[in-house]
Amino acid sequence: MTFDFDLFVIGGGSGGVRAARLTAAGGAKAALAEEFRMGGTCVIRGCVPKKLMVFASQYSxxxxxxxxxxxxxxxxxxxWVSFQARLKAExxxxEAIYTKNAGNAGVEIFHQRATVKDAHTVVLADGTEVTAKHILIATGGTPFVPQNVSGIEHAITSNEIFDIxxxxxxxxxxxxxxxxxEFACIxxxxxxxTSQYYRGAQILRGFDDEARGHIAEVIKEQGIHLxxxxxxxxxAKQDDGLHVTSTDGNTKVFDVVLYATGRTPKVDGLGLEAVGVAQxxxxEVVVDDYSQTNIPSIYAVGDVTxxxxLTPVAIREAVAFxxxxxxxNPMKPDHANVPSAIFTQPEYxxxxxxxxxxxEEGPVEVYSAAFRPMQNAFIEKNERVMFKLIVCVNTRKVLGCHIIAPHAGEMIQxxxxAVKMGATKEDFDATVAVHPTMAEEIVLMKEPVRVHN
Known part of the structure; x- marks a missing residue:
């Protein structure tokens, strides 16, 4: 059977663009459809604009x-107006770079919505049907907003926050x-x-409990009403603002209510159910270790799975695809020991x-230190940083590293x-400290604060 394209990608984010570029550059015929803006969530309304806002918010x-x-x-x-203008220009x-690079590689770009008709057919918003040997779903995610809250239509999400x-x-x-x-700190x-409401007992569910507690205390000391x-x-929208009644019975007035209650895969209306793609x-699109769905010609990478x-994970999945x-060259994307950073202030x-x-995996030693770094101590600023290592008792390998400090995102990279390579606690101990730095603490912690047998 003859196809219009060897690969058709739905979604112009980091994962989709990388897959299309590599395929086209390798000599195959590739196309990509993006209904909003090239670059996806990360570039247009996620990582990049958020990090620029983090930079701006640190100067005060x-x-x-x-x-x-x-x-x-x-x-x-x-x-705000001046910052917004520069942000939009950036x-x-x-976006232009993403579009240019994909085009230069030979990718045919359709700036419109695309849906799946069958295992080898994609339908564009203008009604055009194209066929492809392989279809890659890379539509990412979208903010989740609960619909059982009265007046929820007055709230916004991270999609809109950059345009207020x-x-x-x-x-x-x-x-x-x-x-x-992150947005609370920004x-x-x-x-x-700034107020932050969370229905759970502690913020940052899924992360290290000690680190979660440390960050919660720090941001409260900074003035965030957590x-x-x-x-x-x-x-309720009234003349003086948005009157928000909380589950504890209090009512407070705000100018903006931002919901950041998680993200869900962006699959609505893609036609996956009709084709039989398992979800x-x-x-989420269910895939195997090679990002293949139950329909052999259809694959998926990134947040939609x-x-x-994380953006770098989507890119790795695209490369493996x-x-x-x-x-x-069959390749499984490696999801083990993926570093991550939360751009709170300080970062985690x-x-x-x-x-x-x-x-849960066996006996471990915990090394942890929280202290005022030199920069803070000199001006009697109470904010503390934290360095933590979790070490397997049997193998001595460092199983986890957690850093809460300015530029922790840079350090954790x-x-x-070291963690990916299987470094042991003794490898860390054998490394000479860089003095005077905060980060030297990570090679100076000699005695565990806790041992779990």
Whole structure:
């Protein structure tokens, strides 16, 4: 059978673009359809704009600290309109790069929605039908918003937060995951009175418990009104703002209510059910170790598979897909010991197992230190950093590394190499410390604070 394309990718995010580029550059005929903007969630309304907002939000605190270090600095109000203009220009630049690079590789790009008709046919929004030997679903995820809350239509999500017309004076962040916690720190740093409601007992569920508690205490000391065990009951729009009644019976007024209560695979209306593609409880596309669905010609990578929702993971999955399908080199994407960073303030970097996960696997030693780094101690700032290693008693391998500190995201990238290589606690101990730094603590912790047998 003759096909229009060797590969048709639905979704122009990092995973989809990488797969299409590699395939086209290798000489096969590849096409890609994106209904919104090239670059996907990460570039357009996720990692990149969020990190730029993190940078912006850190300057208010830096100015205060600079004064304590002897600088005569005055700082005015944050200019949201000016920042937004630069942000939009930067995102447009990155989008153009994604489009250009894919086009230069030979990918045919359709700037419109595409759905799956059958195992080898894709239908574009304009009605055009094209055939492909292989179809790759790379549509990513979308914010989840509960529909059982009265007045939920007045809330926004991370999709809209970058486009609000003015900086809110009072903002409520609903959720306790990394996106919610990051935005709470961002808006607190930008000068908004920031509240965060989370229905669970502690924020950052799924991460190391000691690290979760440390971050919660730090952000509360920074002025974020964190309320755990609390959810939104109703939202009412009135002349003076959004009146939010919480499950503890209190009503407070906010200018913006941002829901960051998780993300779900973006599969609505793709036609997967009609074709018979298997999906999981959350709608995720079910794939095997090689990213292949139960329909042999259809594959999926990235957040739509709900494996690990990180951009670099989607890219790795796309590379493995290309190697497997188009180069005859079966390759499984490696999801073990993936480093990650949460851009709270301070940041939280983690790789490997949490203390709780490690305890389930066997006897472990826990090395942990929380302290005021030199930069804070000098100006009598109480904020503490934390370094933590979880070590297998039997093999001496470092099973997990957790860092809460400024630039923890940068540090964990290098620690991730050591953990991935199977470094032991003795390997860390044998490494000479870099002094004076915060990070030297990771090779100076000699005695465990806890042992779990």
């Amino acid at each position: 605190g830096a100015a205060v600290e600079a004064a304590s270090y002897g600088w005569d600095i005055s700082i005015g109000d944050f200019n 995102l447009s630049r990155l 017309p003015e900086l809110p004076k009072r903002i409520l962040i609903v959720g306790g995951g990394y996106i919610a916690s 808006f607190n740093g930008l000068g908004a009175e 309320h755990t065990g609390t959810d939104v009951e109703s939202i 999981g409880r959350s709608g 709900n494996r690990i929702q 290309h190697e497997t399908v188009f180069k005859g 970097g983690a790789v490997g197992l949490s203390e709780e996960q490690a305890r 290098f620690a991730g190499v």
